[in-house]
Amino acid sequence: MSAGDGQRLEPVRRVHAGVLDVAYHEDGPADGEVVLLLHGFPYDIHSYVDVAPALAAEGFRVIVPHLRGHGATRFLDPATPRSGQQAALGADVVALLDALGIRRAVLAGYDWGARAACVVAALWPERCTGLVSVNSYLIQDIAAAMTPIRPDLEAGFWYFYYFLTERGRAGLAADPRGVAEVIWRRNSPAWPFDDATLDRAAEAFTNPDYVDVVIHSYRHRLGYAPGAPAYAEIERRLAAMPVITVPAVTLDGLADGNFPATDGSPSAAHFTGPRLHLQVTGAGHNLPQEAPKDFADAVREVIHLRHAWSEDEHPDRR
Template sequence: MTDQASAPRAPSTKRLEPLRHVNADVLNIAYYEAGPADGPAVLLMHGFPYDIHSYVDVAPDLAAQGCRVIVPYLRGYGPTTFRDKATPRSGEQAAVGADMMALMDALSIKRAVFAGYDWGGRAASIGAAIWPERCIGLVCANGYMIQDVANAMVPTRPEREVPLWYQYYFQLERGRAGLAADRRGIARILWSQWSPTWVFDDACFERTAVAHDNPDYVDVVIHSYRHRFGLAEGDPRYAEMQRRLGALPAITVPAVVLDGADDWVTAPRGGSASAAKFTNRRAYRVIPDAGHNLPQEAPEVFTAAVMELIKG
């Protein structure tokens, strides 16, 4: 099924501010909140190498429709910080999933729609799979996002390997040094490659790129990409969750799965490959003229998917 997206637009100049801060397990999380406190809660989770401004249009639209909207900076991004310098700077999937749930607990949110793409889609998928009682429904780009670390070294078709160059680069100390030396340069290349039809300007890019100046960004990113290939040890505090994720649990809540038709890094594959992992009702849509950063490229579609789950 294919949805109609709006024509390309100039990037929004808005900012999601002011920010709030809350201690949530190992982190002090910086987040944007909008909408009525008693409205249905929505957690909007950003990806790599982006930030909360992927939701610069989605968040106010949902708030205007009566939702309580929470948009956190992930670990290693923006003003989010680790509370203890001794905490491992893990970027493993279990960590980002646990962070989202810790934020819900810190804000006394019982249930919410979990929505995201890329790393944020993985956090949302983990929350939906492991804590379905806390999840109203899932909006996720690119299908079932929980990593199969046990089989991560099995190669795919060559044309699918090419877009993953950055993941292989980050396995090397040369890649760590390259990311540390030029975070913006790498991010800009990835934005352009992953969303070839999205027109963004320097101001739009810089509004997000400053979030990558977080002192933990490089460590968290490098660990994320090494751990998913089984080439880095995880933080022991997440070992049990990682064991559960290793079983590739089903997502038992209602879900809307979105693919950008022009997503170069995770090309649409019809949604059938992971359909069996969704055991409740599941809608699948391909969004034309959109790439990897779906909520920023097609905000109306993303907002509508969230509201579809809230309205049931």
């Protein structure tokens, strides 16, 4: 168990950002270097219950938002499409930075959160001082979505296909906690989470837009649902699988039940800036909560990587 089991990330603040009223946790000094921590599905901001205070204590300004469809985050307009596509997640990050008056930040995440961070790092590198991404490059190649993978890995993605059906939508609506528990146990077979930890995260699944956003996310990525028109240009740019030029630290958990750890080479071509790839013993898919020290160390490391890169690029500043 992590030290943060039973603890909560509070208080939750709010800000209008783009199409959302975003609920977020903030800690650390207002003038500290900004680190934006982005959670995945089906999880919530408590994936960072240990990471956030550790970084804040070191002087970072730490911001942990609930993604669209999760927690207390709400859409401002009932007519806005409840899109869960990757372009929407990336656009939400930029809108949040704008709303908080933050020019640049370290972006760190896993699962949906890492995807959002990768989107911003690739398309708006001027907003990203460094990237920490579990499972490396997570921009979706939607054109290749129907290419099969190993059968044992396909089995772990049962919910991708379940959510393509109306039975899957009804099942998620009826028991989001139960769906999450099955996914958690497959994603992180070595993580001994308890009922209270799952219950705390499941509070975020009571959001009235949760089901619509989740269902659209999986249907869109597999080519079974169109994207929202507002994100068409971003999706067009993402279809080119743009490279990431900012300093990056990528992580794989050696106990990830759905994403086998690699040495980083399969995704190397997508990173043209300085990049360090690490493997984390004993950690599964929810790496920040399962191995908080390793994740916080990765944030520190990407800053060191950025400084070293800057000195190499501008030796006259030494």
